[in-house]
Amino acid sequence: MPPARKRIYILNKQEGLSVKEIAQRLNLSEKTIETQLYHANIFMRSRFRNIHLFCALLFLAANS
Numbered sequence: 001m002p003p004a005r006k007r008i009y010i011l012n013k014q015e016g017l018s019v020k021e022i023a024q025r026l027n028l029s030e031k032t033i034e035t036q037l038y039h040a041n042i043f044m045r046s047r048f049r050n051i052h053l054f055c056a057l058l059f060l061a062a063n064s
Contacts, residue, residue: 001040008026009040
């Protein structure tokens with residue numbers, strides 16, 4: 001994930017800032033923040049899907 005997108009994601013998810021607060025803090029438009037959060041969420045969902053698949057395969061292999 002690009003560093004700027006990661007920063008926006010962390011400000012939103014870990015620090016609990018709203019889109020408006022992030023936009024003000026970073027001097028960006030709210031639409032830019034929304035777009036970056038959208039892409040960050042897609043990235044994170046794809047990573048978690050891969051992790052879950054890997055864990056399921058490990059579980060099946062260990063119990064075979």
